[in-house]
Amino acid sequence: MTIAATPADLSRRFPSYDVFGAKITPTTATDLLEIIRTHVEAAEQCIVASQNLHGLRVLQDDVAFRTLHALPETYVHIDGMPIVGLCRFAGVPARRDHRVTLLDVIWPLLRLAAASGWRVFWIGGTTEVQRSGLAEVRSRFPGLELEGCSGYFDPHGQSGAAVASALVAFRPHVVLVGMGMGRQEGWILAQRHAVAPASFFTVGACLEYIAGATPTPPRWMGRLGLEWLFRLAADPARFWRRYLVEPWPVAVAILRARRRSERRR
Numbered sequence: 001m002t003i004a005a006t007p008a009d010l011s012r013r014f015p016s017y018d019v020f021g022a023k024i025t026p027t028t029a030t031d032l033l034e035i036i037r038t039h040v041e042a043a044e045q046c047i048v049a050s051q052n053l054h055g056l057r058v059l060q061d062d063v064a065f066r067t068l069h070a071l072p073e074t075y076v077h078i079d080g081m082p083i084v085g086l087c088r089f090a091g092v093p094a095r096r097d098h099r100v101t102l103l104d105v106i107w108p109l110l111r112l113a114a115a116s117g118w119r120v121f122w123i124g125g126t127t128e129v130q131r132s133g134l135a136e137v138r139s140r141f142p143g144l145e146l147e148g149c150s151g152y153f154d155p156h157g158q159s160g161a162a163v164a165s166a167l168v169a170f171r172p173h174v175v176l177v178g179m180g181m182g183r184q185e186g187w188i189l190a191q192r193h194a195v196a197p198a199s200f201f202t203v204g205a206c207l208e209y210i211a212g213a214t215p216t217p218p219r220w221m222g223r224l225g226l227e228w229l230f231r232l233a234a235d236p237a238r239f240w241r242r243y244l245v246e247p248w249p250v251a252v253a254i255l256r257a258r259r260r261s262e263r264r265r
Contacts, residue, residue, distance in 0.1 A: 007044045010035055014075065017092045022051055022059055024087060025075040026098040029105040033112055035075055039199050040118060040173045046073050047188060048201045050102075052080035055181055064186035101227065102206040107140075109201070113174060114141035121170050121198075122148035123163065123187075124178025125207040133211035147172075151179040155187055167195055178203040 005013075014035065016025040027035070032048060039046040049069055051059075058065050069076050078084055078099050087094035113120050125133060127150045134148050147170050153159035167175065175198050177184045188200045208214040214235075217227040 005034070005038050007039050007042055007046065010038055011072075016076065017087070017090070019083075019087050019090045019092055022056055023069045023074070023076045024051060024083065024092065024094070025077060026087065026092065026094045027075065027077050027100065028097050029100045029108065032075070032077060032100060032105055033108055036109065036174065036199055036201065037112060037116070039197075040116070043197045044073075045192065045197045046075065046199045047071065047192065048199070049074055049076050049185065050079035050202055050204070051076050051083055052078075053082050055079075058182045062182045062185070064189050065182050068185040068189045102203050103209060106203065106206050106210075109174075110137060110141055110144065114144040117145070118173035119145040119147075119170060120174050120176065121167055121172040122146065122176040122178075122203075122207065124148075124151040124176070124184075124203065124205075125211065125213070126150055126152060129208055129211045129213050132213070133207040136210050148176075151177075151184075155190065164191060164194060167191070171195070172198045174198065175200045176203045176206075177201070178205060178207055180204070 014025055014027050014031060016023050018024075035046060036048065047068065051069075055065075059069070068074060078087070078094065079101060081096075081099050084094045084096060084099050087098075110120070112118075122130075122134065122137075124130075130148055130150050134146060137146060138144065147166070149163050149166060153163055172195060175188075175195065177188055177200060179187060181202075181204070184202050184204075188202070192200060205214060
C-alpha cells in the first residue's frame with residue numbers, strides 16, 4: 001500500500017537553498033503540482049512563490065518580499081534560466097527542468113483543481129482582463145469553482161477590505177495572486193492567516209496571457225530561456241529597465257556576496 005506524502009515529507013524531498021541571499025527551491029512543474037495537492041489535501045497552508053532576475057532586484061529593497069520568501073511554508077521555484085545558472089555557480093543542484101514558467105504549470109494546476117473539486121480564487125489584471133481571462137478558464141473547465149477580482153485595488157482602503165471579505169466568504173483551497181512582484185508578496189503576507197489553510201501561488205501576469213491582453217512568447221523561446229527577449233521586443237516601454245538595467249546592480253551584488261563567501265572560507 002502506498003502511503004500518501006505529507007507536507008513534512010515534501011520539505012525533506014524539496015529542500016530550499018540560499019543562493020547569494022535568495023531562497024531557492026529547485027522544483028519541476030510536476031513537483032509544484034504535488035506540493036500544492038499535498039498541502040490542500042492535508043489542509044495545511046503553503047505558499048508557492050517564484051524567483052527571477054527581477055525578483056533578485058526586488059529582494060534587495062522589499063522587506064515584505066524577503067519575509068514571505070523566508071517563511072518555512074514558502075517554496076520558491078525558479079522562473080528564469082539565469083537563476084539556474086546562479087544556482088550552479090553557487091553549487092546548488094539545479095537542472096534545466098527546474099526552470100518553470102507559469103505557462104508550464106497553470107493549466108495542469110487548473111485541471112487538477114477542477115478534477116479535485118477545489119475552489120480557486122484568482123486576483124490579478126484589470127477588470128477587463130479578469131472578465132476575459134476567467135471566461136477562458138471556465139470554458140476549458142466548466143466544473144471548476146472559480147472566482148476572482150482585479151488586482152488593481154488599495155490594500156489598505158475600502159476596495160482592499162472588499163477583496164478580503166470576498167476571499168474569506170469564498171473559502172478557497174487555492175489563491176492565485178498576480179499583482180506584480182513585491183506588491184503580491186506583501187498582500188499575501190498580510191492576508192495569509194485570514195484564509196488558512198488555503199494555499200497561495202504567485203502568478204504574475206499569467207492572466208494577461210490567458211486573456212490575450214499580452215502576447216504569449218513561443219514555447220521554444222521559453223525552453224531556450226529567451227522569453228525576456230520576446231517581452232522586450234513586444235513591449236520595450238514596459239520591460240527595458242527590467243531587462244537592460246536591473247541585471248547590472250544584481251550582478252554586482254552577487255559578485256560581492258561571492259567574494260565575501262570566498263574570504264570566509
